[in-house]
Structure formats: structure tokens, C-alpha cells
Amino acid sequence: MGKMRCCEKVGFKKGPWTPEEDNKLLAYVEKHGHGNWRSVPAKAGLERCGKSCRLRWINYLKPDIKRGNFSSDEDHTIIQLHALLGNKWSIIAAHLPQRTDNEIKNYWNTNIKKRLIRMGLDPLTHKPIKRNNFEDYGVGHHEQSKDTTNMDHVAQWENARLEAEARGSMLQVESHSSHHPQLMLTKIPTQLSPSSSDSLSIKHNTVYNMYDLILATNHDLPSPVSTFSRTSLSSEGDFNVSETSFQIIQDRVSNLQDDEITVAVEAFTTASCESIQELLRGSTLTWVISKVIWKENGVKEIKRRKFPECRRSAGK
DNA sequence: AAGTCGTGCAACCGCAAGAAA
DNA sequence: CTTTCTTGCGGTTGCACGACT
Numbered sequence: 001m002g003k004m005r006c007c008e009k010v011g012f013k014k015g016p017w018t019p020e021e022d023n024k025l026l027a028y029v030e031k032h033g034h035g036n037w038r039s040v041p042a043k044a045g046l047e048r049c050g051k052s053c054r055l056r057w058i059n060y061l062k063p064d065i066k067r068g069n070f071s072s073d074e075d076h077t078i079i080q081l082h083a084l085l086g087n088k089w090s091i092i093a094a095h096l097p098q099r100t101d102n103e104i105k106n107y108w109n110t111n112i113k114k115r116l117i118r119m120g121l122d123p124l125t126h127k128p129i130k131r132n133n134f135e136d137y138g139v140g141h142h143e144q145s146k147d148t149t150n151m152d153h154v155a156q157w158e159n160a161r162l163e164a165e166a167r168g169s170m171l172q173v174e175s176h177s178s179h180h181p182q183l184m185l186t187k188i189p190t191q192l193s194p195s196s197s198d199s200l201s202i203k204h205n206t207v208y209n210m211y212d213l214i215l216a217t218n219h220d221l222p223s224p225v226s227t228f229s230r231t232s233l234s235s236e237g238d239f240n241v242s243e244t245s246f247q248i249i250q251d252r253v254s255n256l257q258d259d260e261i262t263v264a265v266e267a268f269t270t271a272s273c274e275s276i277q278e279l280l281r282g283s284t285l286t287w288v289i290s291k292v293i294w295k296e297n298g299v300k301e302i303k304r305r306k307f308p309e310c311r312r313s314a315g316k
Numbered sequence: 317a318a319g320t321c322g323t324g325c326a327a328c329c330g331c332a333a334g335a336a337a
Numbered sequence: 338c339t340t341t342c343t344t345g346c347g348g349t350t351g352c353a354c355g356a357c358t
Contacts (some may be wrong), residue, residue, distance in 0.1 A: 016326070016352080038343070054344075055327065090346060102326080105347070110324055 017056055021046055025053055026061050059102045066098035070107055078104060078112060083126045228258040 017025075028044035034057060037050035059065075068076070074096055082093045086142060089101035089108075096104065113123045120128055 014328075036343075050328090051341085058345095061328075087347065095318075101346075106325055109348095 010051070011047065012041075012049045014052075017048075017060075021048065022056070022061060025056060029057060029061070060102050064098055065100060067103075070111075073259075075112070076101065078108065079126070082108065082112075086124070 024044050024046055025040075028040060031045070034040070034054070037054040038051055040046070040053045041048050048056075075096055078092060080094060081088075085091055089105045093099055093101040093104050116123045116126065121244070122128070201241075
């Protein structure tokens with residue numbers, strides 16, 4: 001593209017932030033809000049690039065961030081979600097209010113991953129590693145035998161994994177029944193609430209829900225809405241939606257109460273990209289909504305988007 | 317006391333998605 | 338439709354600090 005990324009420009013300071021810099025950034029964001037990070041450094045009087053400012057704000061300065069040790073509940077949640085989703089830190093973080101994806105990623109890499117390996121479990125699949133693979137993870141036979149004596153812990157991990165898998169397959173079963181024209185809503189934390197959550201940004205008097213939504217519709221049925229869920233998949237594909245269908249679906253979404261939106265479906269959140277692709281391939285489907293927008297007066301809008309090919313997860 | 321090693325975490329980097337022009 | 342810009346994500350790096358020798 002030939003453009004200069006902000007952090008490539010010389011003259012920007014790098015490294016740890018000083019308290020003075022933190023104060024400047026904090027004062028600026030409190031006064032003007034965040035967004036357009038590129039212009040923030042100049043306006044805030046900082047010699048940092050916008051990206052660095054954004055990161056500092058998101059990972060450290062934001063007032064609702066919880067720091068310190070992870071509770072056993074949080075630990076359990078991370079294990080379960082990781083077993084299902086893999087390294088989808090942002091999605092995992094969405095299930096742990098006040099925790100940042102960076103913090104969860106660090107916690108995983110420095111703590112949970114090592115515990116798994118010590119127990120002889122594959123950190124990717126959470127399943128037992130074959131004995132001759134132990135050295136791949138730098139675990140010798142001595143250590144293995146030491147850890148396998150603690151079968152309780154291994155069993156706990158296995159339970160967490162199975163629980164997560166069961167949850168995932170249940171969601172798929174529900175999803176396959178998408179020809180039934182009902183909304184499937186399950187509890188999800190409050191990230192869809194247009195308050196001060198991580199997933200929202202406020203811009204031009206509009207609250208954007210940054211979590212994508214999938215809205216599957218079966219054209220053979222009178223009701224356009226069969227499943228309604230959220231995901232964060234990327235998109236590509238070829239699904240044409242007529243203006244009529246779009247209007248019907250938009251009306252349907254607009255008629256949802258805020259609290260219904262707030263408890264949006266979890267199904268695709270925890271299903272793998274592959275299973276979603278498989279699911280959508282087999283259906284008379286449908287199309288994808290990228291986001292719901294709450295305007296000031298509470299009116300909801302939706303934005304269209306094409307079907308996902310999961311580029312990020314496939315490429316990395 | 318000095319040097320080395322291991323660990324935890326903040327910060328950086330490259331890339332991609334999505335919005336805006 | 339294309340280009341440009343901003344934002345977000347996940348992998349990786351490097352520094353600070355404590356434990357150990």
C-alpha cells in the first residue's frame with residue numbers, strides 16, 4: 001500500500017510508559033474520549049504513536065480493568081473456552097469481564113500452558129500427549145512420572161475439556177435445527193449492553209456493538225429468522241440478500257427488546273469456524289449481519305455482510 | 317556480592333478486517 | 338470499485354525482578 005504506519009515514523013518514544021505519560025493520556029481520554037488514535041499523541045502532548053497509546057489505554061489505563069490474580073472460576077472459564085476456541089483471546093476475554101485479551105494471553109502462556117504440559121496434556125488440544133511426544137515440550141520422563149502421580153488434576157482438566165466439548169456439540173445440534181423459526185437466546189455477559197463495556201465504542205452519537213452477529217434465514221419459511229447469534233468471524237463469500245429479505249430481518253431485529261439483544265446467542269461464539277462453515281453449507285441459508293447498532297434513541301440498525309471464510313484462523 | 321537463570325508481564329510488530337473517502 | 342486509513346488481533350520480544358548458585 002505504500003503508506004507509513006504510525007509506529008514506523010521516527011521520533012516516537014518506545015518502551016515502558018512513565019506515570020507522566022499515563023496521566024497525559026488518561027486526562028486526554030477522560031476529556032475527549034477515545035477514537036482516532038492517530039491524532040491522540042499530538043493532542044495529548046505525547047511522543048508516542050497512536051497505536052501505542054491505544055494499547056496502553058486498552059491494556060492498562062481503562063478504569064474498569066481488573067488486575068491481579070485470576071480466580072479459579074476465571075481459570076476454569078479460560079480452560080473451557082480455550083479447549084473450544086483455541087487462541088481466540090479476544091473472544092475468551094469477552095467472557096471474562098474486566099480482563100484484557102493481552103492479560104489472558106499472558107496468563108495462558110506463563111501459567112496454564114505450563115501446567116497442562118506438566119500434566120502431560122497437549123496445550124493445543126487439551127488431550128493427553130502420547131508418551132514419546134513429551135520431549136517435544138521439553139518435559140522429561142522424570143517430570144512426567146512425577147506429575148502423573150497427581151491424577152486428580154489431570155482428571156479435572158479432562159472434565160473441563162469434555163464439558164467444553166459437550167457444550168460445543170450441543171450448540172451445533174441447536175444450530176442444525178435452524179429451520180425452526182425461533183430465536184435462540186442464551187445468557188452471555190453484558191458486553192452487548194450499550195453502557196461502558198469493552199465491546200462498545202461510541203462514535204458520532206452512535207453506539208456500535210463490535211461483536212458481529214450472524215442471522216441465518218430460511219427462505220422457505222414464513223419467518224425470516226431462525227437463528228440469531230454472535231461471532232467474530234471475518235467474512236467473504238457470495239450470499240445475495242434481497243432488499244425485501246433485508247427489510248424483514250431488519251424489522252425483526254428492530255423489534256427485539258434491548259434486554260433480548262443483551263442476551264444474544266452464544267452458539268457461534270463457541271463453535272469452530274469449520275463447524276460454522278459446514279453448518280452454513282448444508283443449509284438453505286442465509287446471510288450474515290456484521291453488527292447491530294444502537295442509536296441514541298434506542299433504534300437498532302443492522303449491517304449486512306457476506307459469509308465468513310475464517311481467514312484469520314486458517315492463516316495463522 | 318556478583319553473576320546467571322527463570323518467570324511474569326508490558327509493549328511491540330505485522331497483518332488483516334472494516335470503514336471512510 | 339478502489340484506495341487509504343483506523344482499529345483490532347495474536348504472536349513475539351525484551352525488560353524488570355526475584356531466586357538461585
